[in-house]
Amino acid sequence: MTKKQPINSSKMLPVELDEGKNLSINPTKEFIVAESNQCVSCGLCLPHCPTYRLLKSEADSPRGRIALMQGVMRDKIPLNARFVMHMDRCLSCRACEAACPNHVAFGNLMDSTRAVIAQQSDDALQIKETGSMFMLKQWLITHPVRIERLRRLFYWLQRIGFLKWLGKSELLKKNAIWNLVVQLPVVEFPVSKMTENSYKVGDRWLEVYPARGQERGAVGLFLGCIARLTDVTTLNASIFILNQLGYVVHVPSRQTCCGAIHQHAGDRDCAMALARQNRSVFAELGVEVVLSAASGCGVQLVEENNADCYRVMDISQFLLTAQGWEDIELKSLEKKVLIHDPCSLRHVLNGHGFVYELMAHIPGIQIIPLPDNDQCCGAAGMYFINQPEIAQQLLDAKISAVQEKRGAYLLTSNIGCAMHLATGLRNRGIDLEVLHPVTLLARQMGLEL
């Protein structure tokens, strides 16, 4: 075991969004015209846009999409199926927003435009949604407790190999929910009791996990929705590390989905209702910080957080600035570790640097950023289901980069990216573990995960 170097909190960079930007989406033609007027058509965003790079079409570039939005909202061109297609092809990765010298709020524009499309009475123009996708969004994701109830069922279906066997069915492969189910990582259970370097599990998370040793503060932990089934290891690792550092971790059972999937699909009302519930639940805790271990959810929580009483942070940023490291020892890891930057962490939260800084504290580690890390992997919420061809091309490029760099692990801070990348690796026959950075950190702290 090697004594860990103290983490230097003075290096902390705050996660800040452009001050003065109206972050609330506004599905009115006036707002979309006014915001799109900020675009001066310079084209500096084009080389950063994954769909423009792939499709080589102006209509699938940020500048082209903004021009189309302007045309439609000014009633100069019709809101037709072709317009919807170019909007649907956008990943909402916001690489264009990060590159724009004029600070055009592209994510906001796109969500507002999708909400306008969703309001259309003409069924032919609306986002096509299969029955199973509707069920996934409205019945399951908005009620994460139902996801928790399915955990034991999926656990046993995985254990007896039933899901793998069903996964071979060509008929089921066309089903949106089924596509998610076959990608499920091994189902794990929430921690119910922590010991020094192991834990016991139960069917649900506890409301509060007490700090070990000297208490240094209290935080809230956001669970997400699908992550309760797919990313339990990351959430358990987060609780372990925070407790070891001396932080009480509150995991309120009334928290719900962040609403990002609904917002990107144009369902603003549902996204706002979910945000309101999360705000009220976390505000009641009296904690100053709420942590997210999935950067896709983190963006939504940050942008929807108008509560003055707490701040939302990505777990890596918090850990980098947390106290208590002087009492922690990290095992050495003499291996090459690849890091994929999720778009949400890199382009919106500007927080990808925290991951590299945090991982650099593991003695012996060799950190390799994936080439083209500013490009989306194609997961993008439900994009990999709705636009499978583009998503697959983006994924292929990532897997080729992984093959070229040859690491012992692939780290990413967003569960959507992790599942998508793991599927790509599996399909190419590459045996490489995809982990959240905190899971690797917890292992190096001695937790048996």
Ligand code: SF4
């Ligand atoms: S959000 Fe991403 S895919 Fe959409 S226009 Fe911007 S860079 Fe392109």
Ligand code: SF4
């Ligand atoms: S960089 Fe900004 S201003 Fe320039 S074309 Fe892109 S969105 Fe418009």
